[in-house]
Amino acid sequence: MRIVILGAPGAGKGTQAKFIAEKFNIAHISTGDMLRSAIAKGTELGKEAKGYMDRGELVPDTLVLGLIRERLQEADCKNGFLLDGFPRNVSQAKALNALLEELKLSLTHILDFDVPESVLLERILNRAKEGSGRSDDNEEVVKNRLKVYNEQTLPVSNYYKEKGNFITVPAGTKSVEEVREIVLDLLK
Numbered sequence: 422m423r424i425v426i427l428g429a430p431g432a433g434k435g436t437q438a439k440f441i442a443e444k445f446n447i448a449h450i451s452t453g454d455m456l457r458s459a460i461a462k463g464t465e466l467g468k469e470a471k472g473y474m475d476r477g478e479l480v481p482d483t484l485v486l487g488l489i490r491e492r493l494q495e496a497d498c499k500n501g502f503l504l505d506g507f508p509r510n511v512s513q514a515k516a517l518n519a520l521l522e523e524l525k526l527s528l529t530h531i532l533d534f535d536v537p538e539s540v541l542l543e544r545i546l547n548r549a550k551e552g553s554g555r556s557d558d559n560e561e562v563v564k565n566r567l568k569v570y571n572e573q574t575l576p577v578s579n580y581y582k583e584k585g586n587f588i589t590v591p592a593g594t595k596s597v598e599e600v601r602e603i604v605l606d607l608l609k
């Protein structure tokens with residue numbers, strides 16, 4: 422299985438991504454986690470990425486693409502992988518296509534988490550209020566992340582919709598467990 426999981430901030434894709442990766446024994450590749458880890462380690466890449474992330478903007482494509490290119494060639498990806506948080510704009514999606522072609526691989530599923538914007542806003546504002554410990558979880562930045570999602574990441578769904586293997590996950594008002602069941606069923 423080589424899966425891309427798409428969805429807005431607050432769509433609950435991170436939680437499900439972890440579950441799917443464990444269940445099917447494939448690598449969970451979260452670009453957000455990789456970038457936060459680079460920041461924590463104080464690497465050059467982390468230093469470059471931090472400002473963008475704190476503002477809720479996308480970090481430059483070249484940074485993320487470098488990470489993904491290396492990561493996809495690691496041993497644990499042999500059995501499959503799940504991309505979470507990438508691609509986040511159409512040019513990343515096109516670059517991923519080219520990279521996969523080069524590696525002679527193709528995607529098996531595109532899971533698109535569909536959640537109404539009103540639900541998203543409520544969830545991420547709550548998460549910000551509760552204090553997730555993430556430096557990009559405050560009201561202003563969270564709203565910007567949603568705006569960036571609408572402008573840059575929604576078009577990625579449309580890009581994949583035309584290509585097949587595209588599955589919409591109705592994740593709107595359902596619990597984590599209900600969404601998990603839906604996803605398992607869809608991946609059968």
Ligand code: ADP
Pocket residue numbers: 429430431435452453454456473474475477478479480481482485505506507508509513557566
């Ligand atoms: P969320 O939970 O909001 O979906 P992520 O953990 O996936 O957030 O990402 C947090 C931040 O990391 C993003 O706002 C962005 O700055 C940066 N980021 C993560 N993935 C990418 C990517 N593929 N391209 C550019 N920036 C990214």
